[in-house]
Amino acid sequence: MPPLRIGPITVDTPVVLAPMAGVTNAAFRRLCRESGAGLYVAEMLTSRALVERSPESFRIISFEPDEVPRSVQVYGVDPATVGAAVRLLVEEDRADHVDLNFGCPVPKVTRRGGGAVLPWKRDLFASIVRAAVGAAQPAGVPVTVKMRKGIDEDHLTYVEAGLTAQDAGVAAVALHGRTAADYYSGTADWDAIATLKQAVTDIPVLGNGDIWSAEDALAMVAHTGCDGVVVGRGCQGRPWLFADLAAAFAGSDARIRPGLREVAGVVRRHAELMVDHFGDEDKALREMRKHMAWYFKGYVVGGELRAQLGLVSSLTQLDDLLGQLDLDQPYPGEASEGPRGRAGSPKRPILPYGWLDSRELSEDFRRDLHEAELSVSGG
Numbered sequence: 001m002p003p004l005r006i007g008p009i010t011v012d013t014p015v016v017l018a019p020m021a022g023v024t025n026a027a028f029r030r031l032c033r034e035s036g037a038g039l040y041v042a043e044m045l046t047s048r049a050l051v052e053r054s055p056e057s058f059r060i061i062s063f064e065p066d067e068v069p070r071s072v073q074v075y076g077v078d079p080a081t082v083g084a085a086v087r088l089l090v091e092e093d094r095a096d097h098v099d100l101n102f103g104c105p106v107p108k109v110t111r112r113g114g115g116a117v118l119p120w121k122r123d124l125f126a127s128i129v130r131a132a133v134g135a136a137q138p139a140g141v142p143v144t145v146k147m148r149k150g151i152d153e154d155h156l157t158y159v160e161a162g163l164t165a166q167d168a169g170v171a172a173v174a175l176h177g178r179t180a181a182d183y184y185s186g187t188a189d190w191d192a193i194a195t196l197k198q199a200v201t202d203i204p205v206l207g208n209g210d211i212w213s214a215e216d217a218l219a220m221v222a223h224t225g226c227d228g229v230v231v232g233r234g235c236q237g238r239p240w241l242f243a244d245l246a247a248a249f250a251g252s253d254a255r256i257r258p259g260l261r262e263v264a265g266v267v268r269r270h271a272e273l274m275v276d277h278f279g280d281e282d283k284a285l286r287e288m289r290k291h292m293a294w295y296f297k298g299y300v301v302g303g304e305l306r307a308q309l310g311l312v313s314s315l316t317q318l319d320d321l322l323g324q325l326d327l328d329q330p331y332p333g334e335a336s337e338g339p340r341g342r343a344g345s346p347k348r349p350i351l352p353y354g355w356l357d358s359r360e361l362s363e364d365f366r367r368d369l370h371e372a373e374l375s376v377s378g379g
């Protein structure tokens with residue numbers, strides 16, 4: 001595979017860590033970066049919170065000095081605010097790459113016309129993308145777009161949105177092969193990624209959805225012809241997947257198969273990095289809880305110990321619990337592989353009343369739209 005080129009950025013291994021709210025902070029990205037070679041996107045932040053300079057936004061865009069490029073994802077619904085947020089990022093030299101999030105399927109967001117249902121309003125989508133590119137261009141910072149296929153199978157937007165983004169000057173587009181209605185159910189539609197790759201010919205097209213192993217990444221490239229892959233849930237509790245991905249793209253079949261001792265070591269290190277990141281042991285360990293089920297998937301841990309790990313509240317307690325594991329346990333194979341993280345069933349997207357009637361944004365919708373930015377929580 002040739003390197004992935006995102007504007008001036010060259011990514012030797014064409015692999016991107018998907019932005020995941022509550023997961024891909026500086027601590028987790030460090031573990032991924034140490035394992036492999038790719039592009040590692042931070043957690044999403046909202047354009048409004050950034051422009052208002054919320055402390056949480058500045059936590060999200062905190063990068064370690066050795067983290068290059070600094071990849072930031074912005075979610076927004078208003079072209080002026082998105083433009084202002086991107087301007088802040090580049091003028092204050094806080095990002096080397098800006099990704100725009102059009103993938104969020106959460107009802108709180110879609111009911112106001114935000115996230116994955118926004119590209120339906122083609123004028124609004126184009127204005128947001130143009131505003132971001134216009135703000136980033138003077139600094140030479142590339143902007144990319146991450147999206148879903150559309151609202152549902154009857155209201156697909158991805159090919160048109162991909163072409164619009166290309167025309168607006170974005171450096172790459174990424175497609176999660178699901179609609180908003182699919183939520184995280186079923187399997188990602190890799191045929192759609194192939195279709196987008198056929199349509200969008202001037203910039204790289206990245207494929208996203210259901211890569212659980214290095215083999216899946218190669219299979220997606222073979223199936224779709226995409227220029228790179230975006231990996232989300234597959235690396236939850238497995239930051240070393242990036243080592244497998246680097247090996248696979250280099251033509252090697254070397255894979256990391258950690259025994260429980262190694263996994264426990266990574267968990268401990270992750271927790272320490274989280275304490276550094278949050279500057280607050282209590283908060284850091286609370287944030288670590290959700291990672292426990294992912295790390296120990298497939299290993300024999302025992303119900304009681306598993307439950308206690310999921311409630312861990314200090315580094316001392318974590319050490320005590322990790323010490324109770326049967327650390328000589330080898331890699332469990334298949335039991336620790338395959339799907340993990342968010343799943344669920346399809347949901348009919350909740351849309352603003354009359355949203356589907358027109359592909360252009362009316363004044364009524366414009367007035368309500370800002371509320372689509374209030375409680376967004378991912379993609």
Ligand SMILES: Cc1cc2nc3c(=O)[nH]c(=O)nc-3n(C[C@H](O)[C@H](O)[C@H](O)COP(=O)(O)O)c2cc1C
Pocket residue numbers: 018019020021022023043044073101102103104146176208209210211230231232233234341342377378379
């Ligand atoms: C916990 C979680 C948080 C997410 N947060 C974001 C986000 O902030 N921005 C975004 O564009 N997508 C977000 N996503 C979607 C992922 O980036 C990715 O598109 C999706 O999980 C499909 O890829 P996968 O099958 O490799 O997981 C999130 C997904 C999960 C599971």
